[in-house]
Amino acid sequence: MIEMQDVYKTYPNGVMALSGINVRIKQGEFVYVVGPSGAGKSTFIKMMYREEKPTSGSIMINGVNLAKLKDSKVPLLRRHIGVVFQDFKLLPKLTVYENVAFALEVIEESPKNIKKRVMEVLDLVGLKHKARFYPDELSGGEQQRVSIARSIVNSPKIVIADEPTGNLDPDTSWGIMDLFEEINNRGTTIVMATHNREIVNTIKKRVIAIENGKIVRDEARGEYGYDS
Numbered sequence: 001m002i003e004m005q006d007v008y009k010t011y012p013n014g015v016m017a018l019s020g021i022n023v024r025i026k027q028g029e030f031v032y033v034v035g036p037s038g039a040g041k042s043t044f045i046k047m048m049y050r051e052e053k054p055t056s057g058s059i060m061i062n063g064v065n066l067a068k069l070k071d072s073k074v075p076l077l078r079r080h081i082g083v084v085f086q087d088f089k090l091l092p093k094l095t096v097y098e099n100v101a102f103a104l105e106v107i108e109e110s111p112k113n114i115k116k117r118v119m120e121v122l123d124l125v126g127l128k129h130k131a132r133f134y135p136d137e138l139s140g141g142e143q144q145r146v147s148i149a150r151s152i153v154n155s156p157k158i159v160i161a162d163e164p165t166g167n168l169d170p171d172t173s174w175g176i177m178d179l180f181e182e183i184n185n186r187g188t189t190i191v192m193a194t195h196n197r198e199i200v201n202t203i204k205k206r207v208i209a210i211e212n213g214k215i216v217r218d219e220a221r222g223e224y225g226y227d228s
């Protein structure tokens with residue numbers, strides 16, 4: 001369902017961040033993307049939600065080539081792919097409830113159904129009782145749970161996360177991983193860039209290692225494999 005063919009990415013400053021990437025990720029897979037700093041993990045991930053376009057090559061997601069997707073179609077794509085960031089990216093002036101509702105694709109939905117769906121995902125992440133709180137009234141782990149709720153509110157088939165536990169302490173990180181596993185168990189594909197060796201080596205999943213813009217390893221139940 002996600003397929004990259006011969007993907008190259010050179011940034012305008014001349015840095016070649018990805019070269020010759022070929023990968024296929026099936027619906028329902030859970031994939032870690034690992035590798036040294038500057039290897040190209042975030043660039044790889046950004047290709048999948050069209051934050052960046054490849055310089056050449058194709059990225060097919062459910063039959064759509066993101067390399068050729070019109071800019072005007074990008075918002076529609078984003079509603080079908082949940083994205084979670086290291087720094088949460090919540091809107092500070094909106095409540096928890098509003099942050100999640102804001103992301104909801106509202107097509108002929110009654111206010112009652114919208115509320116039902118938002119509260120459903122807040123319940124899943126364990127934050128129903130904080131629906132009226134503002135982001136700065138929450139801990140880092142709680143903020144990340146809100147951003148996960150936001151990422152799944154439209155029931156996307158894919159959730160992409162770039163170092164979602166990067167700003168969190170170990171205990172909180174395990175809680176966040178439980179959530180991702182729960183979402184994956186419901187059939188959602190997860191692609192997650194991470195530097196968290198312990199998580200990768202404990203919750204065994206497919207591991208794609210990127211170094212110098214190339215995939216150097218791709219294992220079904222892989223290890224983190226770096227010393228630091």
Ligand SMILES: Nc1ncnc2c1ncn2[C@@H]1O[C@H](COP(=O)(O)OP(=O)(O)OP(=O)(O)O)[C@@H](O)[C@H]1O
Pocket residue numbers: 011012013015016017035036037038039040041042043044
């Ligand atoms: N917008 C940009 N413009 C120019 N160069 C960039 C840009 N974004 C990333 N790069 C460069 O592309 C390369 C890959 O960067 P990328 O952010 O994908 O690495 P990464 O593996 O995610 O690293 P980290 O683990 O530190 O997050 C690096 O050399 C980086 O400096």
Ligand SMILES: [Mg+2]
Pocket residue numbers: 041042043162193
């Ligand atoms: Mg990165």
